[in-house]
Amino acid sequence: MIDQEFNFQNIASVNFGVSLRSSGDMYFIPTDGATKEALKGTLRTTRNIFNGLPTDWELHDISEDYGDRRRIYAPRNSEFMAELSAVYDAGALDDLTNIHDHAGDVDFYFAEFRDNQNRRAVGIRKATKLKGTLSARNRLMRLIDDTLVLIEEDVLHLDTEFDVIVTEANAFVLNPRQTEQMAKIVEHVAATAAAKIQAIHDAIPFLDLTRIAAKISKHPRMARHAASVASNPNLANFQRPQIEV
Numbered sequence: 001m002i003d004q005e006f007n008f009q010n011i012a013s014v015n016f017g018v019s020l021r022s023s024g025d026m027y028f029i030p031t032d033g034a035t036k037e038a039l040k041g042t043l044r045t046t047r048n049i050f051n052g053l054p055t056d057w058e059l060h061d062i063s064e065d066y067g068d069r070r071r072i073y074a075p076r077n078s079e080f081m082a083e084l085s086a087v088y089d090a091g092a093l094d095d096l097t098n099i100h101d102h103a104g105d106v107d108f109y110f111a112e113f114r115d116n117q118n119r120r121a122v123g124i125r126k127a128t129k130l131k132g133t134l135s136a137r138n139r140l141m142r143l144i145d146d147t148l149v150l151i152e153e154d155v156l157h158l159d160t161e162f163d164v165i166v167t168e169a170n171a172f173v174l175n176p177r178q179t180e181q182m183a184k185i186v187e188h189v190a191a192t193a194a195a196k197i198q199a200i201h202d203a204i205p206f207l208d209l210t211r212i213a214a215k216i217s218k219h220p221r222m223a224r225h226a227a228s229v230a231s232n233p234n235l236a237n238f239q240r241p242q243i244e245v
Contacts, residue, residue: 010116021107027096123162126178
């Protein structure tokens with residue numbers, strides 16, 4: 001499925017960017033050829049992990065507590081993928097040339113790739129480790145000609161896999177928890193909880209959801225289940241006798 005949407009073996013260009021937590025603004029970061037090659041490797045590694053999983057592709061369900069890794073995807077136009085879709089649609093961004101001054105404010109980083117057919121894929125990663133080595137300046141070493149040499153420059157950490165890969169049609173989710181944090185799903189679910197309960201009530205009018213509607217926005221797990229139920233295309237087909245059995 002994912003291989004039909006991007007050619008991972010023929011990547012023509014790479015742009016690296018970050019999103020700042022304090023402002024929500026996104027920027028591109030100038031990178032050299034070696035960094036671009038490393039990012040290509042990260043994208044291919046993520047794709048290979050997907051292809052190595054023994055499950056079929058399944059639609060992301062916000063009510064699910066995902067344990068072991070599975071092949072999960074969500075349509076990019078899903079209401080709960082809006083934040084990630086915005087990263088895909090960001091387009092031309094200003095360059096941030098002083099990343100060392102903002103490393104502690106990076107919420108997530110991303111890389112935009114174009115293949116040989118000019119199709120785009122964006123790999124996104126929660127920045128839990130990016131700044132981890134920044135404070136280790138003058139405590140990291142590299143081995144050169146059998147000699148340990150102190151690294152005096154600021155050092156940032158790139159991960160070996162992305163949490164999610166976004167293409168024109170879909171978001172392919174490798175790490176659901178981190179992806180949901182970046183997609184701000186908890187906030188979106190809470191904001192739409194009352195509307196989801198109303199949608200369920202409209203489709204199944206014999207259910208009395210009055211008490212649930214009054215408190216659902218304060219109960220994230222209940223709100224997630226309501227959103228999942230409301231998205232069921234067969235909701236209007238539910239019959240009272242079957243539910244009451």
